[in-house]
Amino acid sequence: MWHSSISQAIPPLTQAPANRCGDCLVRHRCLPPSLPTDELHQFAALLTHRRPLQRGDHLYRAGDPPHSLFAIRSGALKTYLIDDDGHEQITGFHLPGELIGLDAIGLDRHPSFAAALETTSLCQLSLVQLETLHEPLPNLRSELLRIISRSLHAEHRLLHLNHRSAEDRLAGFLLDLSERFARRGLSRHCFVLPMSRCDIANYLGLTSETVSRLLARYRQRGWLHIEGREVRLNTDFDLPVLTEHCPLP
Amino acid sequence: MWHSSISQAIPPLTQAPANRCGDCLVRHRCLPPSLPTDELHQFAALLTHRRPLQRGDHLYRAGDPPHSLFAIRSGALKTYLIDDDGHEQITGFHLPGELIGLDAIGLDRHPSFAAALETTSLCQLSLVQLETLHEPLPNLRSELLRIISRSLHAEHRLLHLNHRSAEDRLAGFLLDLSERFARRGLSRHCFVLPMSRCDIANYLGLTSETVSRLLARYRQRGWLHIEGREVRLNTDFDLPVLTEHCPLP
DNA sequence: CGAGCGATTGATTTCTTTCAATATCGGTGG
DNA sequence: CCACCGATATTGAAAGAAATCAATCGCTCG
Secondary structure (H helix, E strand, O other): OOOOHHHHOOOOOEOOOOOOHHHOOOOHHHHHOOOOOOHHHHHHHHOOOOOEEEOOEEEEOOOOOOOOOEEEEOOOEEEEOOOOOEEEEEEEEOOOOHHHHHHHHOOOOOEEEEEEEEOEEEEEHHHHHHHHHOOHHHHHHHHHHHHHHHHHHHHHHHHOOOOOHHHHHHHHHHHHHHHHHHHHHOOOOEEEEEEEEEHHHEEEEHOOOHHHHHHHHHHOOEEEEOOOEEEOOOHHHHHHOOOOOOOOO | OOOOOOOOOOOOOOOOOOOOOOOOOOHOOOOOHHOOOHHHHHHOOOEEEEOOOOOOOOOHHHHHHHHEEEEEOOOOOEEEOOOOOOOOOEEEEOOOOOEEHHOOOOOOOOOOOOEEOEEEEEEEEEEEHHHEEEEEEEHHHHHHHEEEEEHHHEEEEEEEEHOOOOHHHHHHHHHHHHOOOOOOOOOEEEOOOOOOOHHHHHHHOHHHHHHHHHHHHHOOOOOOOEEEEOOOOOOOOHHHHOOOOOOOO
């Protein structure tokens, strides 16, 4: 369990004038893509940055008062819940260009935890400022609604995956990751898993032993190479399994 | 499979001047509760009603252009996806006071299906009018974001349930229903399931045989009485299992 | 009345977990 | 530099849970 550093310990927020959205590597997958240029500048001026999170650092914890939305510039995070008997349940893995903290909108306490899986840098948008932005930036509101609505649908698709066999679930998981890397301009076939086998297992509702065994099975079938966290999917892998699942939105 | 009547066949939309939000039985659980009175009237004036759906009627289908949000006045609906191999996956059951169509916001096609489980009457709010309402009714926007954000969190909790044993999942499902009925002023202990065993099984990722067997097991343990769709939960049922799961938000 | 769907129950099979042992990697300190 | 440690990963054998296959019952609707 990670408790090396809590979010309160990283307060040096700084305006980072060089880091505008315009030169962000993942701007096309983030909040601003549909904003016209003038609105974009207005929007970007209100973003703040913080010192990057290190592996295991928490961005927020359940119970914290939510103050901001976060967009991931680089790195990866996991979000999770802890239930009454203390069991941790991972609810999602988050890659560059994705928004974090949506589930806390309108609440006075964060319902979930968010922890960095590797060194992670973020953009931060204060929820208060977001309110003031709705008026001058009408497109932003629509975009936000669109993104959160899309997340809702993504959850539904996930739910769907969960009702399949372990083999299908893990394959679907890898293909989903692959797709998300591809959309960010990275390789669809070769990537490095940001999370441990245990995290994968937890997320998919399996045991880490089962995950190991299934990966071995895929390997035997020649579907992929995997060594530690480095994955190379063969083209064989894409087609037969992808068609079994819902296409991505 | 139900195809008795498609939504295009029910176009007689009517302003129903008698049916304002003020006298709606589920107004406290719907969109308006946080609106001040004057905004509420303005809001309610824009709602339209349609002839109630009959069991099996579709409110919308995947691929339809989304034009409205719907609030359930009475009855019950299920929403579901159909994947590439034609398998239906239920993503949710929806009770009076809940909003339907949130996952289509910002999309040009509905990503899911919605079908009535019993006779169901609805309020309808055009998405176009929703856009125009953001300006004069700022509280409405916040409320909508809040609701959709809450749905997102509810999905996460559900995900969590899915990683438990079949026994826990079904128990959690019944308790969730019980809780939702209670919040609407109905009995927490006695209610009628609006859906079939197959629907429950589909939703929970089980088989209907397993659902039957588990219900029989609960019955043997004296946790509940169930005959057909009529359920009576004993107080024994609430406590031991509820504490195993996340509290509702 | 008969057909068909939904529900229940039983027997068997399949899949996943659990328990247990071993292997590997990265880092730490002697 | 190397031995050791803990955390992470892999692999095997046995136990357990849920699915599948199959049969029956009751109900509704044509």
